[in-house]
Amino acid sequence: MTTPPITELSTRARDVFRVVVESYLGTGAPVGSRTISKLAGLNLSPASIRNVMQDLEELGLLEAPHTSAGRMPTETGLRLFVDGMMQAAEPSPEERAQIEARARRGGPVEEALAATSAALSGLSACAGIVLVPRREPVLRQFSFVPLSQHQAVAVLVGSDGTVENRVVDLPPEMPVSALIEATNFMNERLSGLTLAQAQIRLRDEIGRGRAALDAAAQDLIARGLAIWSQDGAQRPVLIVRGAANLIDQSAAADLERVRQLLDEIEGKEEIARLLDSARAGRGMKIFIGSENKLFSLSGSSVIAAPYHGSDGRVVGVVGVIGPTRLNYARVVPMVDFTAQALTRLMA
Structure with a gap:
């Protein structure tokens, strides 16, 4: 199904869709019409909200898991939200300082990359990943x-x-x-x-x-x-830190998904190839769920950004792996800032 442009949704549909997605990303639970009517100043009755949600479901942007009356965004819906509606929240001064401190630590470059990835993992509550530059020493x-x-x-x-x-x-x-x-x-x-x-x-x-x-x-x-x-x-070209963050409170209800994700992370070569594809562009790459076949079973997301060497060429990629229910508005700018910090490290 082709994702409709955000401009083709009515103002009412965009407002309801935004509330559903933001509530789901915050709680991980499907959202019902009565909850939406209480959460947002939409001035819509629960019945009107249900009609809008039904329209959004027919467009492939929302789905109703099991027999629940609530709705949650589909991967298509998350992609529409991330690309067209998300309002990014820049890292706080404290978060920036923590990432910068890890990137500036002395010692071999690989150790600084691992430390920075660990800091990103702790701040994002995801698994931090960094693709180490392929160096052939002179x-x-x-x-x-x-x-x-x-x-x-x-x-x-x-x-x-x-x-x-x-x-x-x-x-x-x-x-x-x-x-x-x-x-x-x-x-x-x-x-x-x-x-x-x-x-x-x-x-x-x-x-x-x-x-x-x-x-x-x-x-x-x-x-x-x-x-x-x-x-x-x-030598390993991929460093992974904080995989334990993927076993969160919701993991108990979906142990098979978590097991599959941990298996995928264990196969570092596959993830390294995925991240290597992010070298092609100079900007952020966001893979949501089955958009990449590697994570089609676990339903996971990857946010990755390239970092550059002193000559301006891409030398590696840094990012996070987590469930599709990520706080994209917070994590995307954090990954971008980390890539900038590593670029300064490699200069």
Whole structure:
């Protein structure tokens, strides 16, 4: 069914629809005509309100769950409300300060992203999610430090100053001179390259016979680069914080929905792909329920916004996952502010 433009609804229909949606988002319960007549200054009788609600139901904007006389918005109705009627409430100064403080914390970028996502989760009462930028470090300096006859520590220093260590197994009777030879070659020939570029150059120079390395040193460099590349590919690109917030007071009445949602969150790769689609645009993305097949069973919503690097390009996405009964007017601007805070962090 095609969603009618908000302008095609009469003033009376818009007023009743707004009251139904806002009441439902606040309580999670279907709303009856008598309740509406008491909640809002519509100057309409319960009978008139029932007629309007029936019209809205025929348009696919409201539905009556079970045999209840009350109505609640459909996903189509929620989409119409979010896109055309919602009045956003900007984060308070205290909320802004809390998000900013988490984004400015020191340490690795991933830790700041996780902390900011946790703050967003606590403030929104949803699960906070952040898609970590896919970074391929540019190599600045290498060294192989012997630990024993059978192992060495490979030390990699990135152009951004990050230092990472990995233990590399050594073949039997590898001389210390091979470690020195490998270290010198990597610093002289591979510095300034990404891992992928370094692997290509190594293969090229060995293939052309230009690499003045013995077989032991060649093998050591190749295995060292492979370990780094494998580690990078296996790093999680999605951070989830506050999944416990999804088990709220209404969860007891709908345990199957909550179980399905938690299962969906456990499959981080699927959610990461969903968030990755938000990279395409520069603005907010709101997925309501079955609009995305991933959440068609759990009836959940995702609010996501991209954040940018120092060059202005999109490097990641931050957002929340929660039930379709979200306080969109409050959470949407909060996610947007968090994306701005992360953009400042990445600058």
